[in-house]
Amino acid sequence: MGAATLDDFRTDVSLQDLMAHVIDYNAFGVWRRQGWIIGDEVVELFPTDDDGWHAAESAAFSTAEAANLLLLPGRPLDDDRAWVDAAHMLYDASMRAQAAALxxxxxxxxxxxxxxYQACVACHNRYVTGGSMEPDPTLKPLPGREEPPEQ
Ligand code: HEC
Structure with a gap:
């Protein structure tokens, strides 16, 4: 166990900052390195060299570990297992992304x-948009991120 106890965690970073600067930031490190753009030609977004795959793997590891941060004392918004399940879903999927990148x-x-992404939606749908799946107008877009298209 080591000498650390629950009291040793520093959880001053707000959930919003944790989301924007840690979870979202690292998840996009995965998402921007995958997919296909299908037009007259098919453009692959996957890494083409070892450096790119290493970056993809690091982003996946980072997202997986960041999922644990959602479970630190004071972070879950209620006592329902749904919060924990969504964090575990994000951990598991991120670790599969890491293994696939490797x-x-x-x-x-x-x-x-x-x-x-399904893990993000599972949690947001319950805790952010109240089950509506509609974008929450109170959430700010991240700097440099395009506004979501009008519904
Ligand atoms: C276990 C629950 C949970 C999971 C999993 C989760 N989120 Fe969140 N997220 C929240 C909550 C709750 C908020 C609202 C925080 C607030 O406004 O106080 C939020 C807000 C956000 C925001 C808005 C932050 C801001 O600046 O206001 C972004 C962006 C975001 N999440 C991205 C993601 C992404 C991307 C994933 C998946 C890779 C994800 N979240 C997974 C619970 C979760």
Missing amino acids: AREKVDFFIAGSDM
Whole structure:
């Protein structure tokens, strides 16, 4: 166990900052390195060299570990297991993304990335949008991020 106790965690960072600067930031490190743009030609977004795959793997590891931060004392918004389940879903999918990046398995990496997204939606739908799946107008877009399209 070591000498650390629950009291040793520092949890001053707000949930909003944790989301924007840690969870979202690292999840996009995965998502921006995967997929296909299908037009007259098919453009692949997957890494093309070891540096790119290493970056993808680091982003996946970072998102997985960040999922644990959601479970630190004071972070869950209620006592319902739904919060824990969503955090675990994000951890598991991120670790699958990491393994797929290590193995250079594009399709598996892509599927794990979409499963990561499902974990975000599972939690947001319950805790942010109240089950409506509508975008919450009170959430600010991140700097440099395009506004979501009008519904
Ligand atoms: C276990 C629950 C949970 C999971 C999993 C989760 N979120 Fe969140 N997220 C929240 C909550 C709650 C808020 C609202 C925080 C607030 O406004 O106080 C939020 C807000 C956000 C915001 C808005 C932050 C801001 O600046 O206001 C972003 C962006 C975000 N989440 C991205 C993500 C992404 C991307 C994922 C998945 C990779 C994810 N979240 C997974 C609970 C979760």
